[in-house]
Amino acid sequence: MYTIGEVSKMVNLPIPTLRYYDNEGLLIDTVRDSAGIRKFNDKTLESLRVIECLKKSGLQIKEIKEFMNWCSLGDKTIFQRREMFIRQKAHIEQEIKELEDALALIKFKCWYYDEALKEGSEKRVKKLDPHDMPEEIRLLFEQSHQQYKKKPIAK
Amino acid sequence: MYTIGEVSKMVNLPIPTLRYYDNEGLLIDTVRDSAGIRKFNDKTLESLRVIECLKKSGLQIKEIKEFMNWCSLGDKTIFQRREMFIRQKAHIEQEIKELEDALALIKFKCWYYDEALKEGSEKRVKKLDPHDMPEEIRLLFEQSHQQYKKKPIAK
DNA sequence: GCTTGACTTAAAGTTAACTTTAACTTGTAA
DNA sequence: TTACAAGTTAAAGTTAACTTTAAGTCAAGC
Numbered sequence: 001m002y003t004i005g006e007v008s009k010m011v012n013l014p015i016p017t018l019r020y021y022d023n024e025g026l027l028i029d030t031v032r033d034s035a036g037i038r039k040f041n042d043k044t045l046e047s048l049r050v051i052e053c054l055k056k057s058g059l060q061i062k063e064i065k066e067f068m069n070w071c072s073l074g075d076k077t078i079f080q081r082r083e084m085f086i087r088q089k090a091h092i093e094q095e096i097k098e099l100e101d102a103l104a105l106i107k108f109k110c111w112y113y114d115e116a117l118k119e120g121s122e123k124r125v126k127k128l129d130p131h132d133m134p135e136e137i138r139l140l141f142e143q144s145h146q147q148y149k150k151k152p153i154a155k
Numbered sequence: 156m157y158t159i160g161e162v163s164k165m166v167n168l169p170i171p172t173l174r175y176y177d178n179e180g181l182l183i184d185t186v187r188d189s190a191g192i193r194k195f196n197d198k199t200l201e202s203l204r205v206i207e208c209l210k211k212s213g214l215q216i217k218e219i220k221e222f223m224n225w226c227s228l229g230d231k232t233i234f235q236r237r238e239m240f241i242r243q244k245a246h247i248e249q250e251i252k253e254l255e256d257a258l259a260l261i262k263f264k265c266w267y268y269d270e271a272l273k274e275g276s277e278k279r280v281k282k283l284d285p286h287d288m289p290e291e292i293r294l295l296f297e298q299s300h301q302q303y304k305k306k307p308i309a310k
Numbered sequence: 311g312c313t314t315g316a317c318t319t320a321a322a323g324t325t326a327a328c329t330t331t332a333a334c335t336t337g338t339a340a
Numbered sequence: 341t342t343a344c345a346a347g348t349t350a351a352a353g354t355t356a357a358c359t360t361t362a363a364g365t366c367a368a369g370c
Contacts, residue, residue, distance in 0.1 A: 003346080003347075004346090004347075005345095005346065005347080010303065011303050012303050014328085014329080015346095015347090016328075016329060016330080017327090017328065017329085019348090019349095020327075020328060020329085024327095035335075035336060035337085035347080035348090036335085036336095036347085036348065036349095037336085037346090037347055037348075038347085038348090049260065049299070049300070050260070050264075052257070053257040053260045053261060053299070056253065056254055056257040057257060057261060060326075060327090061326075061327070061328095062326095074277075075271075075275065075276045075277060075278075078268055078271045078272050078275075078276075078277065079272060081268055082265070082268030082269065082271075082272055085261055085264045085265045085268060086265060088261055089258070089261045089262065089265060092254055092257060092258050092261060093258065095254060096251060096254050096255065096258065098211065099211055099247055099250060099251050099254065100251065102207070102208040102211040102212060102247060103244070103247050103248065103251065105204065105205070105208045106208060106212060106240055106243055106244045106247060107244065109205075109240045110237070110240045110241060110244060113233055113236055113237035113240060114237065116230075116233045116237075117233050117234060117237055120230065120233075121230045121233075122229075122230060122233065123230075144204070144208070145204070148165065148166050148167050158316080158317075159316090159317075160316065160317080169358085169359080170316095170317090171358075171359060171360080172357090172358065172359085174318090174319095175357075175358060175359085179357095190317080190318090190365075190366060190367085191317085191318065191319095191365085191366095192316090192317060192318075192366090193317085193318090215356075215357090216356075216357070216358095217356095
């Protein structure tokens, strides 16, 4: 059994954030001692891992609450829970792809400013055609200059 | 030359967002016609690409504004701009790593609920030891159950 | 000359996820 | 017994990045 302060240190989240999650119904199967003090256990730590993961995958607190509620309803919600993870898997894969495209542009800019710094001026590199860039850099440029993405499909 | 409505469609951002960016000083070298109508060009489209990229890398609007200001100050700010891209490169790489760990947990849960669905119950899979999982799944489990990360170093 | 569509502004409103505040309780140590 | 550390609450405050509103301008077509 852990107090809120212990959990806070273990998972590196502020105490008020843990209270907020608890109040919002994200922390199921938590108990209180006779003085009303929250007592957490290893299940809480695992829940917090899942909460962080679902947050990163794009879910809101109230949606995570809904998921936690499904968990406490047992086997009859397995299908819904599975569907949610399948959806969030697609979501996070899309997000990683977008970050990788952003990273490509950033890497290109790192090269661009390396060249500019060497030469003391952007002048030459600014008007450089992709065709005249080193292969590796041209690929970064092209990856970061694809079509603008379409509007994401609604959940 | 493009109107705000044309740019909005091209880059798939709402018109008020483009006005907001312009008002916040993110869109440098934009001009107005005699009636005060904004006229954008291809440089604007490229700026919007960089803005999106810097946003994804974790920068705030006001920090992007600062960067855009450096751009308009010419060659004497090359060093600062380079440093910023180097910093944001590290930031976005860290973010991708964290998303990949979250993805590992999601993939593990997809497998978990596949098994549970097949068996009509979580009962067995819930108390499964990582040692008894398929190799591929155990690796996902381990990747998603590393130590909690330390507090990120301040900018 | 009137309507329409696309633009303009300043200012107020929205939202989610915390974060802070102020007042209070409880258990241990000096 | 007094102080301190660590817990508690409800309620108000914060923040960033938009988004909406309300009122107005302007050019083109009927």
